[in-house]
Amino acid sequence: MIYIVSLPTVDNQNCKTLDIIAVKNNGRINKINFNTILNCEKGIYGIKNYCKKYNSLQICLSNNVVDLSNDTCINNLLKSRLPNCMEVDNQHIPTIEEMGPGIILLNKYNGEISISNESTFLNGNFIILYTNVTIAINGKKFYNEERTAGKPLPAILQPSSAPLNIEEFLSLEMLKQLHFNNTKEVSLLEAPNRVKYGTSITLIVFLIVIALIFGKNLLIKQKEEEPNKLSQPAIEGLNQIFNTPKDSNEDV
Known part of the structure; x- marks a missing residue:
């Protein structure tokens, strides 16, 4: 059994993705066939079909991109040269376009806008970047809220010195507190003694x-x-006298 493995040829380049937006000029715009182009190290390419994205990596097949190195329109525009582009009518291009969160494109706008209830007059082409404010343009309001969370600073470690020759300084408030505590302890000791x-x-x-x-x-x-105790001997003596027998020779 024979396996045939086809390995694709990969050309790794650092590129910047640029979105192309037509700007009105005297009722016309430059006709550009690509909405997104790649400005790479080795050239400029227009994206015809969708390129897959993996996080910050974008992979485009060779048949999905067009080399624009010899294009006299886009190439000259990127290099700030006089472009050679075909022009078309601009009626289908909106004057006010929200490009993304906090991004508004004013394409040949002439009028007032209100930013946080403060009016400003504009005339021309503008890109407005805004955050946490309300913008009113031609009766339509735009608001973009952005919340940021600050990261805690790392702890600052201060090594302690060796415990030698330590000297304590007591403030007046600390001395008063110590005196009050000592007086309270003495009072508590005296109370049990009393x-x-x-x-x-x-x-x-x-x-x-x-x-x-x-x-x-x-x-x-x-x-x-x-x-x-005193009367008992007297009674006994009287009893002895009365109970003694009389002598026969005694005269009666």
């Missing part, structure tokens, strides 16, 4: 009162018991 001192005094007074009450009751009890 509570402990007051509790101790209360406990001592309570114990003294209990002791006085107990002592008073003890003295009262002792006084009540003393008369009974």
Whole structure:
């Protein structure tokens, strides 16, 4: 089995894509057969058919482009020379044309336009680039809004020095704050001490009162018991006298 592989010939060139727009001049325009051309390193080419695009890369087949190196119209226009072009009527060309976001072409315009409610008179051919403003032309308004997002700046790293010979400078406000904090801490420490001192005094007074009450009751009890102790021997002596037997020789 034989395989036949066809490899295309590739000519790699750096080119600029240019859009061709006809400009009115005395009721006529230059007849140009291409809307887009390629201004490359090795020549100028007109694009007949669509070329495929891959991101920033554009690939055109050789049969889709036309070499314009010998063209006396487009080639001379790009080189700012007197062109040799065929002219046609310009009735089909619009006077006001929006080319893209924020781009307006005024083709042989004669009149006023309003930009942010400020009127300006124009006469001729103009390309207007605008962003975040409102433009009014012949009663038609155009507005283009563009939002930009700023990227954060990279962090700036400042290496710290070795922790040697560190000297601190305290401001007056910092000294006042430190004094206030120290005073507050001392007050908090004194408050528990006062509570402990007051509790101790209360406990001592309570114990003294209990002791006085107990002592008073003890003295009262002792006084009540003393008369009974003194009368008991006398009663016992009387009992012994009355209970003693009489002697037979004793006179009655």
